[in-house]
């Protein structure tokens with residue numbers, strides 16, 4: 001694992017006032033969007049007793065932990081402890097956070113907790129993009145990239161000729177003529193990945209048919225990747241009580 | 242006058258499907274609490290006489306007796322939902338809702354068994370059930386993803402239907418048997434909307450915020 005920027009969600013799919021749990025290299029993260037529309041990526045651990053914050057809920061610009069109701073503001077600082085309503089909460093009670101940014105319609109996290117000097121993300125914003133979907137695959141990120149290196153760009157509005165492919169650490173681009181799709185790969189664990197797929201280009205052009213085509217393309221890719229190792233691939237899910 | 246009676250176990254997701262529908266339809270009914278676990282009362286003579294399958298829920302209305310959650314739901318919708326919003330009268334809509342009801346009782350049965358295993362220590366192959374449940378959830382996720390491209394919010398048609406109510410409990414309760422909602426962003430959005438249906442109610446394991 002290298003320190004760097006990794007995708008954790010499609011920006012559009014993360015609704016205002018909601019949170020969701022996800023993982024990077026097996027570590028649990030909570031991704032949430034406050035009422036002012038800013039997204040946040042934190043460690044999914046309540047400083048009180050370590051329960052997952054993603055099981056709690058977002059209200060009025062804070063996350064409330066499900067278990068004993070401790071509330072954290074947008075700077076991850078604990079502001080309220082229901083059992084001690086009059087207490088001025090010490091500044092030391094704070095959730096560990098990941099630097100995060102929205103780019104290409106995707107929420108990205110820099111996987112170094114509480115880093116105050118994250119490196120540059122390494123690619124520019126390219127608005128507008130059309131979000132397609134997040135697709136969860138039972139295979140490692142390396143296997144996903146192996147498949148993306150051979151994949152054909154699905155043809156959309158402006159198909160033309162052979163697929164040109166390029167990639168950075170966590171992002172692959174597939175281009176054919178004027179069509180381009182971008183696939184950001186999130187390593188959930190050693191054997192699971194999430195693909196966050198967007199079309200480069202305006203939703204005015206691409207919503208509807210192109211989204212469906214790219215989504216179906218993603219499902220076929222998922223079948224191919226997982227099929228290579230039998231259904232569920234390398235993964236054997238334990239079912240926790 | 243006949244009275245609707247539901248033989249119910251609070252922690253059972255199939256009973257919950259019927260409670261949920263009765264609630265959104267605003268119907269009053271009598272609830273008979275059956276101690277399914279650990280009491281196994283659903284297998285006692287009185288209930289086996291009513292339903293020889295030995296399953297819950299059972300619904301009675303006067304002399305009429307019906308078992309199986311999805312069948313009960315279609316009965317209640319036809320009998321009490323004058324506008325046919327929960328079970329469309331139009332043939333294609335009706336057929337599609339029926340398909341998802343079948344999915345709820347067949348494809349999601351693995352999720353039901355996985356939960357019984359995790360919660361009540363009933364027998365079963367944990368790994369196989371977990372994989373089958375995830376396969377069913379994935380089909381639901383792919384369906385709702387495609388629906389969103391058509392700007393549709395529900396499993397079938399423009400309104401919530403019996404399909405949504407019957408499919409909801411298994412995924413909403415999946416953390417009970419160790420399946421997180423991480424991989425199901427479209428289902429998360431749908432589950433959030435579903436909680437806003439007038440008359441929505443919860444059961445143990447399902448919160449009203451999400």
Ligand code: FES
Nearest residue numbers: 046048049065068
């Ligand atoms: S564990 Fe979060 S408030 Fe107690």
